[in-house]
Amino acid sequence: MQMQEQGAGGEVAATELGAEATAPVPGWGWTETALSLMVFVWGVNFAVVKHALDTVQPLAFNALRFAIASVLVLGVLHARGELSLPDRRDLPRVVALGLLGNVLYQMCFILGLNRTAAGHASLILALTPVLTAFLSMLTGHERPGPRTWGGASLSILGIALVSGASFRVEGTSALVGDALLVTACVAWAVYTVGARPVVRRYGSVRTTAWTLWCGAVGLLVLGTPALLRQEWGTVGVRAWGALVFSATFAIGLAYLIWYRGVERIGNTRTAIFSNLTPVVALFAGVVLLNEAPSALALLGAALTLGGVMIVRTDPGSAG
Numbered sequence: 001m002q003m004q005e006q007g008a009g010g011e012v013a014a015t016e017l018g019a020e021a022t023a024p025v026p027g028w029g030w031t032e033t034a035l036s037l038m039v040f041v042w043g044v045n046f047a048v049v050k051h052a053l054d055t056v057q058p059l060a061f062n063a064l065r066f067a068i069a070s071v072l073v074l075g076v077l078h079a080r081g082e083l084s085l086p087d088r089r090d091l092p093r094v095v096a097l098g099l100l101g102n103v104l105y106q107m108c109f110i111l112g113l114n115r116t117a118a119g120h121a122s123l124i125l126a127l128t129p130v131l132t133a134f135l136s137m138l139t140g141h142e143r144p145g146p147r148t149w150g151g152a153s154l155s156i157l158g159i160a161l162v163s164g165a166s167f168r169v170e171g172t173s174a175l176v177g178d179a180l181l182v183t184a185c186v187a188w189a190v191y192t193v194g195a196r197p198v199v200r201r202y203g204s205v206r207t208t209a210w211t212l213w214c215g216a217v218g219l220l221v222l223g224t225p226a227l228l229r230q231e232w233g234t235v236g237v238r239a240w241g242a243l244v245f246s247a248t249f250a251i252g253l254a255y256l257i258w259y260r261g262v263e264r265i266g267n268t269r270t271a272i273f274s275n276l277t278p279v280v281a282l283f284a285g286v287v288l289l290n291e292a293p294s295a296l297a298l299l300g301a302a303l304t305l306g307g308v309m310i311v312r313t314d315p316g317s318a319g
Helices: 030-052 058-080 088-115 118-125 128-139 146-163 172-194 196-202 204-229 237-265 267-289 295-312
Strands: 002-006 012-016
Touching: 030 237, 030 267, 058 088, 058 204, 058 237, 088 172, 088 196, 088 204, 118 172, 128 146, 128 172, 128 267, 146 267, 146 295, 172 196, 172 267, 196 204, 196 237, 204 237, 237 267, 267 295
Parallel strands: none
Antiparallel strands: 002 012
């Protein structure tokens, strides 16, 4: 499949898009390495953000980190000579994706996590790659094979062991939190699959920038009351450092890597990497918070890693 990409000097170059997305992956490439870096950052980010939220209100924190990430991605676009806006026909989709993948997802994630157990949250969010594969199949982008469904199931089992999640009902608040997290899963899956045509037309960097900017505007609007209430004098150097780290790496860099993965290896193979985040968070807790993992957690980490590798080797077929 070819993509016509408008260059900085006005020339049009045809580039191969997603050639690896529906064919066997012969070896570990730069895309997988970058996605591994993304997962590492997301895993460490849990401990980093936990520290920052001791002194910064969640909505104020989100608004600021997305604003910083937007400026970062703007700099990347400027350096690449790709400062532009999407065609008018694509603008509604870009705005919708930005609001869906950033505003709706972030709000549901934060509010859901605040109302339910961390174990529930990890297990529910592990459904995202399965939803992504299902939507990719419905839209004709990809046709996941048996390895994808088997590997995804194995990774979910692994996350259940890592998180120690149970299926007990723990009150109305927990049920509301679980429902919000399921909504977050759906929002991120639709965000990933829905952006595929935009990525094909404009490339991963511009798609990331445009959707991030739209999301940042929405989060700034929602976070303005929290920004005004925040007592900034109580925010220490470490909290500011956590904010910059989260904005630069967990949002700016990670989102660029995510859509690069969609562009190069497809929706499903990219999404399955997110299931490694709880595993990284487990070991980050060991190093940063002196937490001792159980034997079941270590077994779960191995199962999750195995499930991700199985999905990665599924050839599938082109849609």
